[in-house]
Amino acid sequence: MHNFCSVGKRVPKIDAVEKATGRAQYIQDLKLPGMLYGKILYSKFPHARIVSIDTSKAKQLPGVRCVLTAEDIPDIKMGVYKDNRPLKKGKVCSYRDEVAAVAAVDPETADEALNGVEVIYEPLPAIFDPEQAMKEGATLIHEEHKTNVLRMPWKLHYGDVDAAKKEAAHIVEDRFTTTWVTHCCMGASGSIAEFDPANNLKIYSNTQIPSLAQKDFLDALTAMGLKGNRVRVIKPVIGGGFGSKLDTYAYEYIAILLAYHTRRPVKVEFDRTEEFIATSTRQPTITYISQGCDQNGKLLFRDINMILDNGAYTSWGATTPSVMMMPITSLYRVPNVRYEAKCVYTNNTYAQAMRGYGNPQATFAIESTMDMLAEKAGIDPIEFRRINANKPGDVSTQGLRITTCGLEECMDAVKEKLEWEKPKGESEGVGLASLIHVGGGARVYKSDGCGTIIKMNDFGKIDLFTGATDMGQGSDTVIAQIVAEELGLQIEDIHVIHTDTDICPWDVGSHASRTTFVAGNAALGAAKKIKARLLELGAKQLEAPLEKIALRDRHIQHQDDSEKRIEIGKLLRKAHFSHGGQMLMAEYFYDPANENMGKDFRGNMSMTYTFGTHGVKVKVDEETGKVKILNYVAAHDVGKAINPMLLEGQVYGGVMMGLGYALTEQVILEKGENMNPNFRDYKILTAKDVVPIEAPVLETYDKDGPFGAKGIGEPGCVPTAPAIANAIYDAVGVRIKDLPITPERVLAAIREKKGLDLCGQELGRDDVDECIIEE
Numbered sequence: 001m002h003n004f005c006s007v008g009k010r011v012p013k014i015d016a017v018e019k020a021t022g023r024a025q026y027i028q029d030l031k032l033p034g035m036l037y038g039k040i041l042y043s044k045f046p047h048a049r050i051v052s053i054d055t056s057k058a059k060q061l062p063g064v065r066c067v068l069t070a071e072d073i074p075d076i077k078m079g080v081y082k083d084n085r086p087l088k089k090g091k092v093c094s095y096r097d098e099v100a101a102v103a104a105v106d107p108e109t110a111d112e113a114l115n116g117v118e119v120i121y122e123p124l125p126a127i128f129d130p131e132q133a134m135k136e137g138a139t140l141i142h143e144e145h146k147t148n149v150l151r152m153p154w155k156l157h158y159g160d161v162d163a164a165k166k167e168a169a170h171i172v173e174d175r176f177t178t179t180w181v182t183h184c185c186m187g188a189s190g191s192i193a194e195f196d197p198a199n200n201l202k203i204y205s206n207t208q209i210p211s212l213a214q215k216d217f218l219d220a221l222t223a224m225g226l227k228g229n230r231v232r233v234i235k236p237v238i239g240g241g242f243g244s245k246l247d248t249y250a251y252e253y254i255a256i257l258l259a260y261h262t263r264r265p266v267k268v269e270f271d272r273t274e275e276f277i278a279t280s281t282r283q284p285t286i287t288y289i290s291q292g293c294d295q296n297g298k299l300l301f302r303d304i305n306m307i308l309d310n311g312a313y314t315s316w317g318a319t320t321p322s323v324m325m326m327p328i329t330s331l332y333r334v335p336n337v338r339y340e341a342k343c344v345y346t347n348n349t350y351a352q353a354m355r356g357y358g359n360p361q362a363t364f365a366i367e368s369t370m371d372m373l374a375e376k377a378g379i380d381p382i383e384f385r386r387i388n389a390n391k392p393g394d395v396s397t398q399g400l401r402i403t404t405c406g407l408e409e410c411m412d413a414v415k416e417k418l419e420w421e422k423p424k425g426e427s428e429g430v431g432l433a434s435l436i437h438v439g440g441g442a443r444v445y446k447s448d449g450c451g452t453i454i455k456m457n458d459f460g461k462i463d464l465f466t467g468a469t470d471m472g473q474g475s476d477t478v479i480a481q482i483v484a485e486e487l488g489l490q491i492e493d494i495h496v497i498h499t500d501t502d503i504c505p506w507d508v509g510s511h512a513s514r515t516t517f518v519a520g521n522a523a524l525g526a527a528k529k530i531k532a533r534l535l536e537l538g539a540k541q542l543e544a545p546l547e548k549i550a551l552r553d554r555h556i557q558h559q560d561d562s563e564k565r566i567e568i569g570k571l572l573r574k575a576h577f578s579h580g581g582q583m584l585m586a587e588y589f590y591d592p593a594n595e596n597m598g599k600d601f602r603g604n605m606s607m608t609y610t611f612g613t614h615g616v617k618v619k620v621d622e623e624t625g626k627v628k629i630l631n632y633v634a635a636h637d638v639g640k641a642i643n644p645m646l647l648e649g650q651v652y653g654g655v656m657m658g659l660g661y662a663l664t665e666q667v668i669l670e671k672g673e674n675m676n677p678n679f680r681d682y683k684i685l686t687a688k689d690v691v692p693i694e695a696p697v698l699e700t701y702d703k704d705g706p707f708g709a710k711g712i713g714e715p716g717c718v719p720t721a722p723a724i725a726n727a728i729y730d731a732v733g734v735r736i737k738d739l740p741i742t743p744e745r746v747l748a749a750i751r752e753k754k755g756l757d758l759c760g761q762e763l764g765r766d767d768v769d770e771c772i773i774e775e
Contacts, residue, residue: 005552006485007707010645013474014491015237024237027190027206028269035192036065038258038268039110040251041100041117042278043092046347046672047126047139050091050099050119057116058102063109066261067117068101073257074223078216078248081150081314083142084350086253091124093141093312094347095673096278098250103258103266128672130309130344131286141312141345148345150310154321156601158329158397159336164301168292172372173303175288176365177738178721180281180667181660183354184684187239189279190269191252193259200230201259205252206238208245208469209509214501216248220256233501241471242657243353244279246511247315251278276677280352281667283317284309287365297379297387301336304328304365310343310350317351318343320358322444323512325601327362330396330609331436332370332388337397347672353511355657359437359718364739367433367722371729381726382415385434390611399595399602400609404700404710406637407434407611413635413696414615427622428630429731432615433719439639439710440607440702441592442512449591450515451505452522454483454530456584458576460554460569462487462494464526467507468519470498473713474646475515479523481642482706486527487534488551488568505589513610513711516642518590520706525588533584534568537575541566592704607704610711612636614655614719618727625747627663627728629691636715637698640708644697647712651695654716660685662721666740 018024055067070089078084088097100117104110125139132138133148141148165171191205201221207213210233217231238245251268258266270278286307292300310318321341329337374384386408394402411434414420418430441448453465464483470476480494498504507519531551538556539546542564550559557565575582595603617630634651641647664683668675676682701708721739729735734749755762 004485006481006491007642008640009481009643011477011481011491011643013646014477014480014496026187026239027192027204027236028187030192030204030236032192032194032265035265035267036103036105036258036262037107037110038101038103038255038266039107039114040098040254040268041114043095043097043099045092045121045123046095047124048092048121049124050088051122052120053100054118055100057118058113061109061113061116063105064102064113065105065264066103066258067113068257068261069099076220076223076253078250078253079314080316080318084250084313086250086257094349096349097312098254101254101258103262126347126672128346128348128669130307130346133344133346134342141347150314150318150343150345152318152343154341155339156325157338161301161303161336161338164336165292167294168300169295170373170376171290171292172369172376173290174369174372174737175286176368177287178285178361178364179739180284180349180669181665182276182279182281182667182682183240183242183244185240185242185244188270188272188275189249189251190267191255192265192267193255194265195259195263198229199226201256202232202234203252203256204234204236206245207233207235208241208471208511210235210469210501211467211506212509213248217256220253224260235469235499238469238471241510242355243357243511245471246353246509249279272679273677276667276682277674280315280317280350282354283320283351283358283361285361287361289365289369291369291373293373293377297377297384299332299334299388302328302334303338306341308341308343309348310345311348312345313350315350316353322597324358324362325398326400326438327359327366327436329398330390330400331363331366331434332385333390333394334397348669349674355654356714356718357512359435359714360658360661360721363433363435363719364721367719368725368735368737371431371726372735381432382411382420385411390436399604401604403608403704404637404639404702405609405611406698406700407613409698410434410611410613410635410637413698414613414633417633417694417696418615418617418631425619427620427731428617429620429727429729430615430617431723431726431728431730432613433722433726434613435611435715435718437610437715437718438512438514438606439517439610440704441514441518441594443594443596443605445508447591448508448514448518448594449589450507450519450522451587451589452519452526453505453587454526454585456530456572458569458573460489460493460567460572462489464494464496464523465504466496466498466519466523467505468498468515469507469510471510473515473650474643475510475519477646478516478642479519482520483523483527485707486524487531489554493554505587513713513715515711515713516709517607517705517711518592520642520709522588522590524706525590526586529586529588530584537571538566541571541574608639608702608710610637610715612715612719614723616723616727618724618731620728620731620746622732622750625743625745625750627724627741627743627746629659631692633694633696634716635696635698636712637700637710638712639702639705639710640699641697642707642709647697648695650712651716652693654714655693655720656685656690658717658720659691661717662724662739663741
């Protein structure tokens with residue numbers, strides 16, 4: 001066992017006091033001299049030709065400095081598929097389409113100016129069902145694309161699924177659906193754009209991808225005729241991300257264009273309604289799945305076909321099948337796997353990355369049918385999973401190399417803490433579901449790297465410049481703990497800076513639960529360089545062999561003689577102010593040795609994988625369909641807990657997000673229009689809804705992770721929905737296959753099982769004219 005001083009300690013977040021006292025500067029708090037306020041006009045139709053736009057009234061309004069439509073700007077292409085533009089030209093394809101933008105001296109004038117923009121539309125047939133959108137003759141969302149099905153390569157087949165189906169003793173197959181949910185960041189979106197006299201751009205923006213956003217904005221400048229100019233991205237404090245800030249949005253480009261045209265800083269800031277309407281959701285899915293096993297319960301095949309509602313344009317949601325492949329091929333040992341996903345244009349809102357990045361949708365179908373298959377085979381659900389569990393040293397059908405794996409230990413922890421075999425009360429049930437997720441980076445770009453620069457001053461204090469993004473998850477604190485541990489310092493000696501692309505090194509972004517692993521290894525690599533120089537200086541000063549020198553408690557000391565020691569700051573001053581003086585700086589760029597997937601989607605995309613099992617005990621009210629969570633256990637194999645308190649926070653937050661996904665949350669779209677764009681009608685769980693949660697931490701110490709750690713940012717929300725669905729089935733014998741699992745759905749299923757209609761009458765009775773169900 002290592003005797004750590006900083007790693008493994010329950011250290012509060014280093015920005016906690018700033019946030020708790022209101023000193024933290026969010027985008028909402030920023031105001032630049034001479035700043036104008038930008039506002040965006042959105043479409044009034046889900047699909048329509050733009051016949052004309054008259055901006056004359058808006059331009060004449062006192063205080064208005066600029067009004068832009070697509071006719072006034074260059075052709076800037078946005079999104080993964082480059083099928084989107086900041087302002088729409090010719091037609092609109094969804095209610096969130098940006099039609100015009102204004103800049104004015106204050107927000108009220110900008111709002112008034114929007115009311116003065118007159119748009120004449122010619123409505124077009126719209127389509128909102130992806131399965132209908134796939135049919136021949138369906139309305140085309142983008143005529144130039146010739147089809148509503150995106151040309152995405154999401155198709156694989158390993159082994160021989162059809163032959164395995166013939167061999168299987170037990171097979172289950174079914175259809176599952178998931179819906180739109182949104183991130184609900186407490187800090188709404190916004191940006192401030194400003195050009196200097198040489199047309200170099202500085203943009204303040206909430207982003208999880210400062211380096212990639214910088215490139216996107218450079219491309220925009222090129223389209224504006226400003227090729228070769230500089231872009232500086234500055235991140236304010238971010239009030240939550242969860243994947244919502246992994247792309248660049250129209251509002252950022254609009255801020256840039258308004259700033260360019262007005263020669264003034266322009267701020268575009270969303271209110272809560274706009275945050276719901278104009279930012280992207282989790283990817284909705286329709287999943288057709290079949291799984292089969294032999295008579296002993298060993299899985300033989302998994303066959304999945306998915307349809308994804310892409311919405312009107314393409315962001316990262318369309319790439320989630322690349323991550324769905326991971327649980328589909330590699331959650332449990334499955335020798336034969338077939339998977340195909342089609343992303344389909346509709347006139348709905350378009351999807352973005354969200355915590356888990358497709359894994360929750362896939363795992364809902366996989367783990368629901370794992371329980372169904374276990375029942376058909378007559379095997380206990382835990383034992384069935386144990387028969388098929390991943391183990392250290394496995395190489396999955398997709399080529400994922402499993403290094404450390406605590407999956408069975410996670411199942412054991414859930415079984416013990418839920419008292420799995422204890423008799424349950426009436427209408428009570430237990431259920432579980434497991435997960436696999438990337439825990440050691442995820443190579444979806446050519447580089448999966450992160451850079452770190454360390455500067456150490458004459459007093460032993462460190463300024464650490466990292467490419468990583470802290471958006472509330474505590475990565476700054478974890479990085480400080482890693483460096484403090486390596487250099488024998490205190491956490492307060494480490495000042496972490498991540499806010500500015502002009503001074504911070506490159507990073508691919510805060511996603512894929514990669515920050516602790518990748519940014520942590522980058523920081524550790526730079527710290528090791530500093531450590532080597534400190535030890536060299538210390539050995540010379542203490543006149544001791546290098547191998548006998550250690551860094552501890554802000555001192556360099558002899559390991560065998562505690563009297564032989566010198567304070568690190570004092571040693572640094574001696575080194576600095578002597579002849580030929582020096583100061584300590586180091587840089588390190590860590591790019592993990594993971595692999596891009598090949599054309600057949602094989603490849604070890606992550607250096608290590610995080611495993612976990614969630615279990616839940618529920619009580620179902622059979623009169624109302626309401627599901628009460630009695631106890632929830634979320635066990636994870638984390639490698640090493642750098643900060644157990646922050647890790648537990650990630651798990652608690654992930655579980656609550658997963659519970660909302662499972663039970664209550666849904667963006668309600670009525671013919672493409674968001675009908676619940678507020679926290680009154682969008683049913684996010686609050687502090688009053690917190691359930692009893694236990695979070696056992698299992699440490700397997702991964703050799704590639706910093707001090708053995710794996711990533712844990714996303715797994716907490718991945719298997720929640722199927723665990724709850726399985727527990728409901730155990731409690732009352734009904735299988736819910738569509739999210740969210742509302743009381744109405746549960747009650748309808750219970751009544752159908754009992755042979756009753758929605759009014760509680762026996763099916764087939766014709767003596768009931770009507771009934772009223774009070775909600």
